[in-house]
Amino acid sequence: MLKVLLFVGGLLSIIGAPLAAAELVLATTTSTYDTGLLDALNRSFEELLGVKVKVIAVGTGAALELAKRGMVDLVLVHARPLEDRYLAEGWVINRRDVMFNDFVVVGPPEDPAGVKGAPTAVEAFRRIAAAGARFISRGDNSGTNFKEREIWRAAGIEPGGRWYLLSGKGMGDTLVQASLMGGYTLTDRGTFLAMRENLDLEIVVEGPVKGGDPMLMNPYGIMAVNPARFPDRNYVLAMAYIGFVTSPEGQRIIAGLTVGGEPLFYPTALREEPDFSEYVPRDWRGG
Amino acid sequence: MREIWGSVEAAFSLLFHPDRYLLSTILVSFKVSGIALLICFPVSAALAAAISLGRFPGRGAVKLLVRTAMGLPSVVVGLLVLLVLSEAGPFKGLLWTPRAMVISQLVLITPLVLGVMISSLEGVSRRVAEAAHVLGANRLQVAWAVMREARLGFLTAAVAGFGRAIAEVGSVLIVGGNIAWADGTSYTRTLTTAIVVESRKGNFEAALAFGIVLMVLVLAVNLVLGLLGRPEEAR
Numbered sequence: 393m394l395k396v397l398l399f400v401g402g403l404l405s406i407i408g409a410p411l412a413a414a415e416l417v418l419a420t421t422t423s424t425y426d427t428g429l430l431d432a433l434n435r436s437f438e439e440l441l442g443v444k445v446k447v448i449a450v451g452t453g454a455a456l457e458l459a460k461r462g463m464v465d466l467v468l469v470h471a472r473p474l475e476d477r478y479l480a481e482g483w484v485i486n487r488r489d490v491m492f493n494d495f496v497v498v499g500p501p502e503d504p505a506g507v508k509g510a511p512t513a514v515e516a517f518r519r520i521a522a523a524g525a526r527f528i529s530r531g532d533n534s535g536t537n538f539k540e541r542e543i544w545r546a547a548g549i550e551p552g553g554r555w556y557l558l559s560g561k562g563m564g565d566t567l568v569q570a571s572l573m574g575g576y577t578l579t580d581r582g583t584f585l586a587m588r589e590n591l592d593l594e595i596v597v598e599g600p601v602k603g604g605d606p607m608l609m610n611p612y613g614i615m616a617v618n619p620a621r622f623p624d625r626n627y628v629l630a631m632a633y634i635g636f637v638t639s640p641e642g643q644r645i646i647a648g649l650t651v652g653g654e655p656l657f658y659p660t661a662l663r664e665e666p667d668f669s670e671y672v673p674r675d676w677r678g679g
Numbered sequence: 680m681r682e683i684w685g686s687v688e689a690a691f692s693l694l695f696h697p698d699r700y701l702l703s704t705i706l707v708s709f710k711v712s713g714i715a716l717l718i719c720f721p722v723s724a725a726l727a728a729a730i731s732l733g734r735f736p737g738r739g740a741v742k743l744l745v746r747t748a749m750g751l752p753s754v755v756v757g758l759l760v761l762l763v764l765s766e767a768g769p770f771k772g773l774l775w776t777p778r779a780m781v782i783s784q785l786v787l788i789t790p791l792v793l794g795v796m797i798s799s800l801e802g803v804s805r806r807v808a809e810a811a812h813v814l815g816a817n818r819l820q821v822a823w824a825v826m827r828e829a830r831l832g833f834l835t836a837a838v839a840g841f842g843r844a845i846a847e848v849g850s851v852l853i854v855g856g857n858i859a860w861a862d863g864t865s866y867t868r869t870l871t872t873a874i875v876v877e878s879r880k881g882n883f884e885a886a887l888a889f890g891i892v893l894m895v896l897v898l899a900v901n902l903v904l905g906l907l908g909r910p911e912e913a914r
Contacts, residue, residue, distance in 0.1 A: 417775055417856075422879065426876070426879060426880050430861070431861045431863075432861075433861075434860075434861035435861040435862065438860075438861060444860060445861070446775050446856060446858045446866065447856075447858060448775065448856040448857075448858070449857065461765050462765070463761075463765050463774055463775075561879070562879045563879075564878075564879035564880045564881055565878065565879050567881065568878075568881050586880070587880060587881045590880075590881035590882070590883075591881065624771065
């Protein structure tokens with residue numbers, strides 16, 4: 393019996409033992425992880441500083457909530473209005489623009505709602521709603537989901553009814569579901585390109601990367617968790633990571649990631665002329 | 680259908696030529712679920728003996744609670760453990776580690792293991808306990824005799840506990856974070872959470888192949904445990 397107790401005690405002490413310090417926890421979206429971008433960035437970062445990066449791939453909303461609870465060191469997300477809220481509330485600081493790609497509206501090749509040729513996403517969404525064609529929403533507070541709701545609002549439509557489904561899943565799962573169900577959805581171009589060969593879907597409305605609707609712009613921002621609120625988070629390494637991702641080397645890695653010759657993301661951090669709007673909430677009027 | 684056969688082929692070629700990603704993922708799965716079971720088993724055995732052989736008020740309520748907890752949804756367990764670990768304190772450093780996964784699996788499988796153990800003890804207890812008592816055994820000796828009689832039930836409890844642990848996705852995904860290092864080595868990625876990643880990417884064949892690998896390995900574990908559990912005269 394004593395032996396059993398000692399054995400259990402030993403196992404429990406394994407669980408409670410202190411951990412090594414030098415590691416970085418990054419919360420980000422499935423779009424940056426599933427495309428392989430973060431593995432590429434992290435390999436170089438680890439080589440440069442010998443620091444391993446833990447990537448928690450969730451939606452933008454969840455990533456910022458993890459930051460708010462001090463569970464991660466930094467976030468790389470794509471929903472500017474939401475980022476601005478967490479910046480304004482002081483949970484995250486030192487925001488930088490990293491890169492953009494764009495959203496596209498995709499749907500079945502037969503295009504049952506006649507969306508092809510719609511000049512804007514708003515017009516496309518109106519046609520889908522009018523036809524009652526199936527639309528698969530992420531419904532998960534992700535950056536893509538925020539953009540989708542923004543488009544419905546701009547179209548003056550409150551989506552509902554049997555044609556409108558919430559997948560509650562990541563972009564990849566949602567694309568798969570749209571493909572299997574013959575539905576339309578809004579997706580970031582990167583995930584769609586990376587998965588295109590597994591999908592029976594076509595782009596029906598182009599985003600700005602291909603000269604389409606400017607509303608479908610999809611910028612990514614990176615920011616650190618506020619060290620004044622979470623002193624035990626690794627702020628120094630978080631800033632080193634932000635520095636790396638926005639450096640010529642990091643930006644070169646981002647630009648180099650392609651699928652079938654098409655870039656998945658376009659780097660935006662390097663500018664000779666300053667653009668202060670990246671640092672502060674967009675409605676900020678400081679003196 | 681074609682895809683399913685493709686997955687079976689892919690699974691077996693993976694099993695015979697495992698890469699670093701697969702090996703490290705298998706290792707994390709077995710390490711986490713194995714340690715959870717190793718901790719859970721003796722603790723549950725002691726608790727089961729106390730609950731089924733002891734005489735104390737509220738015993739029925741405790742058993743009802745255990746049986747109800749057998750149905751705990753794994754995502755809820757994951758979220759609870761996540762929020763507890765995120766509170767500042769000695770456990771904060773455990774977030775996004777295999778240890779956090781062990782903790783959430785402990786919470787998840789202990790009611791199941793405990794419930795099966797209690798049932799198997801109650802199946803034998805009165806008869807054996809009376810016999811042992813008549814033979815002059817003290818309380819600890821009675822408990823030991825009953826537990827010996829219930830060992831097949833205890834084996835079932837272990838198999839069920841390990842099975843639930845290694846097959847669950849929800850809690851390990853949340854508290855472990857599904858992390859693989861950039862060089863393709865798993866840190867907190869298990870076979871089940873790897874299936875989530877592959878199916879999210881639309882790689883259904885790879886996802887199914889990982890599932891088949893998982894089932895083959897669980898089969899191997901059950902064969903070994905089955906040998907241990909054979910009645911003595913058959914050995």
